[in-house]
Amino acid sequence: MSFQEQIKKTTSLGFFEGQVPLNYKYTMGVAGERFFQTLRDKGDFIASKCPECGTMAIYPLIYCEECFAEIKDYVSVGLTGELYSWTECSSDFKGARHEKPHLLGMVRFQGVQGGIIHRLDVPLSEIAIGMKVIAVLRPSSQRKGSLDDIQCFKKA
């Protein structure tokens, strides 16, 4: 019987709804902690610099991805970078539409591996890949040591 049974009325389909309660706190790590502390306290971006091959990375690392050397040096790279890529985003995490599409961009820094993905505050008509952009930070009293300490990137 059962395998031959069919439910033809979709309204009689039964299901159970539930929610898995889950939350986490993820630490930034040794180099990440330094990056966000510097952002919060000094309003600056730092990159890690490999003592052996000189490779710089943002977000900073504690070992070099190129030569596996341990990194203890961090250098300031300033708040100005280059727009590497961008996109327009019309809905949020949960799928709700934004009133106005958000612009997101990946910003890279001269001679540095990796980059920062953040909001862009640049008129759509002026966006160009390779353009110089500068981070707009929240006032130091409002900074908490998170990515949200950056308000957006705007045209430099």
Add this chain to the structure above:
Amino acid sequence: MEIKKVPCKGLSTEEYDKALKVDWQPELAYAWDNGIGIGAYLAALKEGKILAAKCDGCGRIMLPARAFCELCFRPTDGYVAVHDTGVVNTFAVSHVNWDASRLKEKDPRHLPAVIEIDGASKGQGILHILGNVKPGDVKIGMKVRAVWKPAGERTGSITDILFFEPVK
């Protein structure tokens, strides 16, 4: 290449409290399809009946109702309503809630139990809770019966049976 000591260590509680952290609660909502066998079983609960499935291969009356026999590996051959009475097969006295929070001293203990239902094959039963009984008075083999929610409040869920109480 020489492997150097990894330049990391675990954090103490104080260090962890001070460390910068990303705090997030993912929303993990789900809807789980009842399927045909359990769907029929739950629909019957709403009617105040406990439904089992029978298999003509091994002759078992299986509870809860299911779409196939896991011993014969063939479709089951029909549903049969069984009684809402049975005996305690096994039980536990729980001092914690489902989320592992401790019950207070004066709170009644939870008594999860497997009830072998009358009319189903030996060993066929459902996991439910016992009520109207003191933890010390529960015995394996004790006769119990289902206490149902009022018909109008039943939703087609295992909680349509409030608990099983001893048959006096």
